[in-house]
Amino acid sequence: MTRILVTGGAGFIGSHYVRELLTGGYPAWADAEVTVLDRLTYAGNLANLAPVEGRYAFEHGDICDAGLLARVVPGHDVVLNFAAESHVDRSIASAGEFVRTNVLGVQTLMQACLDAGVPRVVQVSTDEVYGSVETGSWDEDAPLAPNSPYSAAKAGGDMIALAYFRTHGLPVSLTRCGNNYGSYQYPEKVIPLFATNLMDGGSVPLYGDGGNVRDWIHAADHCRGIQLVAERGAPGEVYHIAGTAELTNLELTGRLLDALGLGWDRVERVADRKGHDRRYSLSDAKLRALGYAPMVPFDEGLAGTVRWYEANRDWWEPLKNSAGRDR
Ligand code: NAD
Numbered sequence: 001m002t003r004i005l006v007t008g009g010a011g012f013i014g015s016h017y018v019r020e021l022l023t024g025g026y027p028a029w030a031d032a033e034v035t036v037l038d039r040l041t042y043a044g045n046l047a048n049l050a051p052v053e054g055r056y057a058f059e060h061g062d063i064c065d066a067g068l069l070a071r072v073v074p075g076h077d078v079v080l081n082f083a084a085e086s087h088v089d090r091s092i093a094s095a096g097e098f099v100r101t102n103v104l105g106v107q108t109l110m111q112a113c114l115d116a117g118v119p120r121v122v123q124v125s126t127d128e129v130y131g132s133v134e135t136g137s138w139d140e141d142a143p144l145a146p147n148s149p150y151s152a153a154k155a156g157g158d159m160i161a162l163a164y165f166r167t168h169g170l171p172v173s174l175t176r177c178g179n180n181y182g183s184y185q186y187p188e189k190v191i192p193l194f195a196t197n198l199m200d201g202g203s204v205p206l207y208g209d210g211g212n213v214r215d216w217i218h219a220a221d222h223c224r225g226i227q228l229v230a231e232r233g234a235p236g237e238v239y240h241i242a243g244t245a246e247l248t249n250l251e252l253t254g255r256l257l258d259a260l261g262l263g264w265d266r267v268e269r270v271a272d273r274k275g276h277d278r279r280y281s282l283s284d285a286k287l288r289a290l291g292y293a294p295m296v297p298f299d300e301g302l303a304g305t306v307r308w309y310e311a312n313r314d315w316w317e318p319l320k321n322s323a324g325r326d327r
Helices: 012-021 046-052 066-072 088-093 096-116 149-168 190-199 219-232 249-259 298-311 313-323
Strands: 003-007 033-038 057-060 078-081 120-126 172-177 179-181 204-207 213-218 238-241 245-248 267-270
Touching: 003 012, 012 033, 012 046, 012 219, 033 066, 066 096, 078 096, 078 219, 088 096, 088 149, 096 120, 096 149, 120 149, 120 219, 149 172, 172 219, 179 219, 179 298, 190 204, 190 249, 190 298, 190 313, 204 249, 213 219, 213 249, 213 298, 219 238, 245 249, 249 298, 298 313
Parallel strands: 003 033, 003 078, 033 057, 078 120, 120 172, 172 238, 179 213, 204 267
Antiparallel strands: 213 245
C-alpha cells in the first residue's frame, strides 16, 4: 500500500488529483491510502472532494505549522504539495499571506519531510516564476525572473525545496505548469469568473488590450504530469508541464462567448493588471521523454468545463456571493 499525503488537496488542482487518485486514475497507486491536509482558506473547499467522501483521511491544518506536520507527515511514502496562495490579483492587493504559505510553508513542509525520512516529495509550481517571454519557450534551466508577489513567493518556495535536495538530499522533484482550467476552479480565476458572470447575465472584465498570452492546460493533464513526475521523476529535478492552447485573453474571451452563444456586448474593458506578464511559454520536452502527453484538447475541455459550471450552480453560487466580483 502507498501512503500519500496531499497538502492543499481541497483546492482546485489538489482536489482533482485526489479524486483521480481515489477513482483508479493512476494505476500504479491504485492501492493508495490518502491523507489530505488543508487549511481550508477561502480557496479550499471540502465540497471539491465530495465525490470521494469517506475515502480519505482529512487533517485541517496549515503547512506552516511544524508541530502539526511532525504528527501528520511520518508514515507517508509520498508527499505532494499543492498548498499555496494562488491568485495573482490577491497578491497585488496584499502579499503577506503569499510569502507565508508559498515560502515559509514550503520550508516547514520540506523540513518535516526530511525529519520523517519521506522517500518521495513533489513540489507543485508554476511557469510564472520565469517572468514573461515575448517569443520562444523556457526550458527547465531558464533563469527565474518573477514579477508578481505571487510568482516571486512561488520562486522562493521552489528555491527552498531545491536547497533541501542539494543540502540534505531530500528526494524532492518540482513541477512547473501553465494556466489550468477545469471543474471546481474557484470563480475568481478568469475562465470560471467569465463563464459564471455570463451565465448570470452579467459582463466580463477584460484586462488592458486583451493581448496577454497564456498557455492553457486542463487540470486532468496537469495532474497526469504530476503523477508521472512522482512515479518516475528524478530527485532535485524540475519538470515542465506545458499547456495545449496558447491563446490571447481576447481569443479566450471569444471562445467563452461562442460556447455560451453570446456576443462582445458582454465584454467590459478594464485597466490592465499591474505588472501584467505578457506571455508565458514552457517547453515540456523533458517530461515528454518520460512518456508524458496531454490528452484533453482545449475546445473539448473548455466545452466540458462550461457544461460543468452550468450544471453546478450549487457549488459556485455561494462562493461568488461571498467573493463579490473578485478577479
Ligand atoms: P487553489 O487556490 O485552488 O488551492 C490552494 C489550496 O491550498 C486550498 O485548498 C487552500 O485551502 C490550501 N492552502 C492555502 N494555504 C494553505 C496553508 N498555509 N496550509 C495548508 N493549506 C493551504 O490553488 P490551485 O489553483 O489548486 O493551485 C494548486 C497549486 O498549483 C499551487 O501551488 C499553484 O501555485 C500551482 N499552480 C496553479 C496553476 C493554476 O492555473 N491554477 C498553474 C500552475 C501551478
